Amino acid sequence: xxxxxxxxxxxxxxxxxxxxxxxxxxxxxxxxxxxxxxxxxxxxxxxxxxxxxxxxxxxxxxxxxxxxxxxxxxxxxxxxxxxxxxxxxxxxxxxxxxxxxxxxxxxxxxxxxxxxxxxxxxxxxxxxxxxxxxxxxxxxxxxxxxxxxxxxxxxxxxxxxxxxxxxxxxxxxxxxxxxxxxxxxxxxxxxxxxxxxxxxxxxxxxxxxxxxxxxxxxxxxxxxxxxxxxxxxxxxxxxxxxxxxxxxxxxxxxxxxxxxxxxxxxxxxxxxxxxxxxxxxxxxxxxxxxxxxxxxxxxxxxxxxxxxxxxxxxxxxxxxxxxxxxxxxxxxxxxxxxxxxxxxxxxxxxxxxxxxxxxxxxxxxxxxxxxxxxxxxxxxxxxxxxxxxxxxxxxxxxxx
Numbered sequence: 001x002x003x004x005x006x007x008x009x010x011x012x013x014x015x016x017x018x019x020x021x022x023x024x025x026x027x028x029x030x031x032x033x034x035x036x037x038x039x040x041x042x043x044x045x046x047x048x049x050x051x052x053x054x055x056x057x058x059x060x061x062x063x064x065x066x067x068x069x070x071x072x073x074x075x076x077x078x079x080x081x082x083x084x085x086x087x088x089x090x091x092x093x094x095x096x097x098x099x100x101x102x103x104x105x106x107x108x109x110x111x112x113x114x115x116x117x118x119x120x121x122x123x124x125x126x127x128x129x130x131x132x133x134x135x136x137x138x139x140x141x142x143x144x145x146x147x148x149x150x151x152x153x154x155x156x157x158x159x160x161x162x163x164x165x166x167x168x169x170x171x172x173x174x175x176x177x178x179x180x181x182x183x184x185x186x187x188x189x190x191x192x193x194x195x196x197x198x199x200x201x202x203x204x205x206x207x208x209x210x211x212x213x214x215x216x217x218x219x220x221x222x223x224x225x226x227x228x229x230x231x232x233x234x235x236x237x238x239x240x241x242x243x244x245x246x247x248x249x250x251x252x253x254x255x256x257x258x259x260x261x262x263x264x265x266x267x268x269x270x271x272x273x274x275x276x277x278x279x280x281x282x283x284x285x286x287x288x289x290x291x292x293x294x295x296x297x298x299x300x301x302x303x304x305x306x307x308x309x310x311x312x313x314x315x316x317x318x319x320x321x322x323x324x325x326x327x328x329x330x331x332x333x334x335x336x337x338x339x340x341x342x343x344x345x346x347x348x349x350x351x352x353x354x355x356x357x358x359x360x361x362x363x364x365x366x367x368x369x370x371x372x373x374x375x376x377x378x379x380x381x382x383x384x385x386x387x388x389x390x391x392x393x394x395x396x397x398x399x400x
Contacts, residue, residue, distance in 0.1 A: 003257065003258040003259065003339050003340065003341055003355075054080070058076070061076075074347075078095070078097045078349070081095045082094075082095045085351070085353075086160060090338075090354050091120065091121050091161055092336075092338055092340055092352070092354050093340070093351075093352065093353045093354045094161075094351075094352050095349065095350075095351050095352075096349060096350045096351070096352065097349055098347060098348035098349055100165075101348055101349055101350045102348070103169070104350070104352075113169075113170075113171060113172050113195060113196070113197050113198060114168070114169045114170065114195050114196075114198055115135065115136045115137045115140075115168065115169075115176065115193045115195055115196075115198075116131060116132040116135020116136055116137045116138065116196070116198040116200075117129075117130070117131045117132060117135065117137035117138075117142055118130050118131075118132070118254040118308070119148070119161065119164060119165075119168075120161070120334075120336075121161060122147070125147045125148075125156070126147070126148040126156045126159060126161070126164045127145065127146065127147050127148065128142050128143065128144060128145065128146040128147075128148065128180075129144060129254055129307075129308055129310060129334060130144045130251075130252035130253070130254055130308030130310075131143070131144070131252065132198060132200060132201075132221070132252070133201055133204075133219075133221055133252070134201070135196075135198055136193050136194055136195065136196050136198075137193060140191050140192070140193045141191060142178075142180070142191065142193075143182065143384070144252060144306060144307050144308035145182065145183065145307055146180045146181070146182050147180065147181045147182070148164065148178050148179070148180060149179045149180070149181055149188055150177075150178070150179035151164060151167040151168055151176065151177075151178060151179075152167065152176060152177050154167060169195075170195050171195065172195050172196050172197050173194065173195065173196075174194070174195050175192055175193065175194050175195070176192075176193055176195065177190055177191070177192050177193075178190070178191050178193065179191075200221065200222055200224065201221045201222075202220070202221055202222055202224060202226055202227050202230040202231075203218065203219065203220055203221070203227075203230045203231055203233075203234050204217075204218070204219040204221070204249075205217070205218050205219075205234045205237060205238075207241065207243065208247075208396065210245075210396050210399045210400055211400060213244045213245070213399065214241065214242050214243050214244060215243060215244065215245045215246070215247060215396065215399050216238050216241065216243040216245070216246045216247065216299075217247045217249065217392070218234055218238070218246055218247065218248050218249065219249035219251075220248065220249065220250060220253055220264070220313070220316075221252070221253055222253060222254070222255075222256050223253075223255055223256025223257050223258075223260040223261050223264070223312040223313070224256050224257065224260065225257065225260075227256065227257075227260045227264065228259075228260050228263040228264055231264050231267070232267075235267055235295065235296060238296065238299075239295060243299070244299070244300070244399075245299055245300040245301070245302070245399050246296060246299045246300070246301045246302075247301075247302050247303075247304060247392070247395045247396070247399075248301055248302070248303045248304070248320075249304040249392075250303060250304060250305050250309045250313040250316065250317055251304050251305055251306045251308060251309055251330060251391070252306065252308035252309065253308070253309050253310070253312075253313035254308065254309075254310045254311065254313070254334075255310050255311025255312035255313055255314075255336065256311075256312050257312065258276075258288070258312060258315070258339060260312065261275070261276075261312035261313070261315045261316050262275045262276070262288045262290070262291075262315075263291075263292070264316060265290055265292065265315075265316055265319050265320070266290040266291050266292020266293065266294075267292050267293065267294075267295060267296045267297075268292070268294065268296045268297040268301065268319075268320055268324060269290040269292060269294055269297055269319065269320075269323055269324070270290060270292070270293075270294040270297070271289075271290055271291060271292060271293070271294075272289050272290065273289060273290045273294075273319075273323050273361075274287060274288075274289055274290075274319070274322075274323065274361040275288045275289060275290055275315065275319045275361070276288050276315045276318070276319060276358050276359065276360065276361070277358065277359050277361075278339055278356040278357070278358050278359075279356055279357050279358070279359065280355060280356045281356070281357070286356075297324055300399065301320065301324070301326045302326065302327050302329055302395040302398050302399070303317050303320055303321070303326055303327070303328050303329065304329055304330050304391055304392065304395055305317055305328055305329075305330045305331070305333050305371065305373065306330045306331040306333070306379075306391070307331055307332060307333065307334055307370070308334065309330075309333040309334060309371075310333060310334035310335075310336045311334070311336045313333070314333050314334070314335075314336065314337070314366050314370070314371055315358065315360070317333065317371055318360035318361070318364065318366065318371055319360060319361055321360075321371075321374070322360050322361040322362040322364075323361055327374045327375060327398065328371060328372075328373045328374050328375070329373055329374065329375045329377060329391060329394050329395050329398070330373050330375075330376075330377055330391045331373060331376065331377070331378060331379075331391075332370040332371065332372050332373065333366065333370040333371040334370055335366050335367060335369050335370035335371075336366075336367070337357055337358055337359070337365050337366045337367030338354045338356065338357050338358070338367065339354065339355055339356040339357070339358055340352045340353060340354050340355065341353055341355050375394060375398075377390050377391045377394045378390075379391060
C-alpha cells in the first residue's frame with residue numbers, strides 16, 4: 001500500500017449500498033425496517049460503543065425532516081463517516097466520497113482541474129500552502145502563507161478543509177473569488193481566479209553559469225507516481241553534462257508518495273543509508289533506507305526550500321542535510337511530519353488515515369515546527385514584483 005505524505009488536502013483544485021460498521025442496538029431492533037436502504041447493520045459491532053443514539057437520530061430525521069422526499073441517504077452515510085473522522089482532530093485523516101476520491105487520484109497522477117494551489121489549516125484559518133508553478137493561482141498572485149477569509153461570498157471562519165475545497169474547486173473556465181489577507185497588508189484584497197486544467201509539472205532542469213563553472217538548477221515540484229521516472233531522466237542529463245554542482249529546488253513542493261521520496265533520495269545517498277524512519281506509536285518502527293547509487297551525492301548540492309515545502313520534500317531535504325551535510329537555503333519549511341495510508345473502500349470511496357509520524361535520520365521530528373534553513377533568505381513582495389529570486393541568487397553565490 002502506498003504511503004502518502006501531503007502537507008494538505010489537495011484541493012486544487014479540481015473541480016451503492018451502505019457497507020458500514022455501525023451497531024444498531026438490540027433494543028431498537030423494531031425500528032430497523034424504517035432505516036431506508038441500509039444493510040450490514042451488525043458488521044463491525046463494538047461491545048464498548050452503543051450506536052442507539054446514532055440510529056435514533058437517523059430515524060427521527062427520516063420521520064420528521066420537512067423535506068423528506070429530498071433526503072439523500074447515501075449522502076447522509078458519507079456525512080456521518082466524515083463527521084466521525086473529523087472528530088479525531090487530525091486534518092490529514094479524511095474520508096473521500098467518490099468524486100473527491102477521483103480528484104485525489106487524478107492529482108496524484110499529475111493532472112487535475114481547478115486553480116492549482118495547495119491549502120491547509122494554520123491556527124484554524126484556511127491558508128495557501130503553495131500555488132503550483134504556472135497555475136491560475138500563481139498567475140493571480142497567490143503566495144504561500146496567504147490566508148483565505150472568504151470564498152466568493154462565504155466566510156471561511158468555521159469551515160473545514162473539505163468544505164473549503166468544495167467551495168474553491170470547480171470546472172475549468174469558471175471563476176472563483178478569494179478574499180485574501182497577507183502579512184504586511186493593511187487590508188484584505190479580493191483575487192479573482194479563472195479555473196483551468198492543471199497539468200502538474202514534475203521536474204525542471206536548467207544549466208546556469210557561475211563564473212567559469214556550470215551548475216545544474218533542478219526543480220522538483222511534486223512526488224507523484226511519475227516523479228521518480230522523470231527525476232531519473234534529469235539525472236541522466238546531469239551525469240552526461242559538465243556540471244560541477246547541483247541546486248535542488250524543493251520550494252512549494254507539497255509532498256506526495258513516500259516511496260517516490262525514498263527512491264529519489266537514493267540518487268544522493270549510498271545503498272543502505274537511512275532516509276527516514278516512521279514511529280507508529282505502539283512500539284513499531286519502520287526504517288526506510290536508500291537502495292540507490294549515490295551518483296548525485298558526489299556533487300556539491302544546495303537545497304532550496306520555503307514554507308510551501310512540506311512532507312515528502314521535507315523528508316528529502318532532512319535526509320540530505322543529516323546524511324550529506326548539504327546546506328538548506330531559504331525559509332523554514334511547512335512542518336508536516338505524519339504519514340498517511342490510502343485505504344480503498346466501497347462504492348468508489350477511500351479513507352486517507354494518519355498511521356505514523358516520521359523522523360529524519362538524526363531523529364528530528366518536524367511536525368508543526370518545520371526544518372530551519374542553514375542560510376535564511378526571504379523573498380519580499382517587491383522581489384516578486386521585480387522578478388527577483390534572492391534565494392536562488394544565494395544558492396548560486398554559495399557555489400562561487
